[in-house]
Amino acid sequence: MGIISSKLGNLGVVTTTLDQAINWGRTGAMWPLLFGLACCAIEYMSTQASNYDLSRFGMELNRASPRQADLLIVSGRLTRKMAPVVRQLYDQMAAPKWVIAMGDCASCGGVYNNYAIVQGADEIIPVDVYVAGCPPRPEQLLHGILTLHEKIKGESIRDWAAPVETIRV
Amino acid sequence: MIIPQALDPVTALKQAMPDAVEDVREYGGDITIVVKPDHLQAVSQYLRDTSGLVYNFLSDVSAVDYYPDYNRPGRFGVSYHILSLLYKRRLRVKVYLPEEAPSVATVTTIWPGANWLEREIADMMGIDFVGHPDLRRLLMPDDWQGHPHRRDYPLGYETVMFSFNADEIMKHKPHATD
Numbered sequence: 001m002g003i004i005s006s007k008l009g010n011l012g013v014v015t016t017t018l019d020q021a022i023n024w025g026r027t028g029a030m031w032p033l034l035f036g037l038a039c040c041a042i043e044y045m046s047t048q049a050s051n052y053d054l055s056r057f058g059m060e061l062n063r064a065s066p067r068q069a070d071l072l073i074v075s076g077r078l079t080r081k082m083a084p085v086v087r088q089l090y091d092q093m094a095a096p097k098w099v100i101a102m103g104d105c106a107s108c109g110g111v112y113n114n115y116a117i118v119q120g121a122d123e124i125i126p127v128d129v130y131v132a133g134c135p136p137r138p139e140q141l142l143h144g145i146l147t148l149h150e151k152i153k154g155e156s157i158r159d160w161a162a163p164v165e166t167i168r169v
Numbered sequence: 170m171i172i173p174q175a176l177d178p179v180t181a182l183k184q185a186m187p188d189a190v191e192d193v194r195e196y197g198g199d200i201t202i203v204v205k206p207d208h209l210q211a212v213s214q215y216l217r218d219t220s221g222l223v224y225n226f227l228s229d230v231s232a233v234d235y236y237p238d239y240n241r242p243g244r245f246g247v248s249y250h251i252l253s254l255l256y257k258r259r260l261r262v263k264v265y266l267p268e269e270a271p272s273v274a275t276v277t278t279i280w281p282g283a284n285w286l287e288r289e290i291a292d293m294m295g296i297d298f299v300g301h302p303d304l305r306r307l308l309m310p311d312d313w314q315g316h317p318h319r320r321d322y323p324l325g326y327e328t329v330m331f332s333f334n335a336d337e338i339m340k341h342k343p344h345a346t347d
Contacts, residue, residue, distance in 0.1 A: 081310045109327065115317045116309070119327045123343045 019156045026070070026096060027149040029058030033069035033089065037076025040103035043135040044075045052138035057145065066092040071148075072099045074106040074121040075135075083124050090125040098152070100144055101127040104134045130168050144169050175256045176221035178202070185215055191242075201248075201261040209249075209264055210274045216251065216260070217279055224251040224260060227280035232290045236268075236320040244268035245296055249276065272297035293318035 036044060048054040048062075063069040066089045078086060090099070101121045104110035107130040109119035121127060128151060131144035147169055179193050182202060189208035194201040204212050216224040228250040235241050243265035252259050264273055275298040276283045287298045288307040295316035298304060306313060315322060330338050 080313075081308070113325045113327055113329070115315075115322070115326055117326075119342070122345060124345055126345050126347060 023153045023155060027152050030070045031063050032059055032071040032073050033066055034062035034064045040075035040135040047138035047141045067094055069093055070097055073102050075102040077105040078118045078121050079116050080118060083118050087124050098128045098148055099125055101130045102141060103136055173220045178222055178260055201263055203263045206264045206266060206273045213276050213279045223255045224253045226252040226254050227282050228252050230283055230286040232294045232296060234320045241265060245271050272299055274299050275301040277301055
């Protein structure tokens with residue numbers, strides 16, 4: 001039965017299990033980049049600390065090198081001077097990679113509407129999950145991370161070449 | 170250790186350089202000496218090196234833009250807040266600069282800590298510091314045009330988004346997709 005389905009294009013049970021395995025591996029230990037910009041970084045640090053533990057998701061260590069990181073959490077105000085740096089870091093990250101825009105300033109510019117702050121990190125890099133808050137509480141950031149996990153679990157190897165729709169928290 | 174007697178900065182400066190001082194103001198215990206811009210370096214050197222004054226710490230350099238209507242001798246004012254660590258007292262030296270090509274001599278040769286402070290003012294207000302070793306932009310990107318802290322610089326950046334103009338704004342907003 002599996003051989004007949006593969007000739008029809010639908011790989012059946014084998015694909016589903018492979019998708020689940022791949023997505024389980026991706027969400028199990030998604031190493032974030034050691035990247036914090038402003039006040040949201042403090043909340044991210046407290047999310048990673050012992051009370052709201054991020055280690056239970058495998059995210060206890062931040063990789064300093066973008067080549068080794070999977071997740072870029074833009075936590076804080078993105079200034080115009082920092083924007084090319086973030087773009088370079090994002091380009092240096094190896095696929096698969098995801099971006100969480102944490103906080104209001106990374107999502108839409110926040111309270112700042114001036115010459116210095118980029119009005120949302122999605123002007124520079126594509127964002128997967130937006131977490132609202134100023135700063136978002138650790139529970140909100142955890143909700144955002146879990147939403148990203150849900151989004152990744154909905155991905156399939158059939159879509160690897162196609163862009164995936166973003167989700168707003 | 171014998172500490173020399175502290176001198177009054179205003180009288181000492183007026184005696185040593187009478188043509189440098191334009192005005193002296195006092196408010197709430199703070200003394201401000203308004204100095205002609207050409208004499209700034211000489212005044213700073215005097216205030217730092219004279220025994221009895223010894224203003225050896227530059228706390229801050231700040232600039233202000235008096236545009237559009239100002240009844241002051243110039244459009245820009247630059248204040249140097251100096252502190253004497255020996256006598257534990259503060260002083261403010263102020264210069265007024267004109268609107269076209271505002272420039273004043275740098276004090277980095279006297280207080281080296283003024284390097285970044287003057288760079289910030291040059292970036293934000295467009296005041297040229299003659300003799301500064303490295304006058305690049307500090308806070309804005311290197312190729313930025315304009316000086317943001319001037320009063321005639323536009324205030325906002327993006328039109329405030331409501332539901333009725335959201336689509337219009339999102340059409341022109343850059344959006345990264347890769």
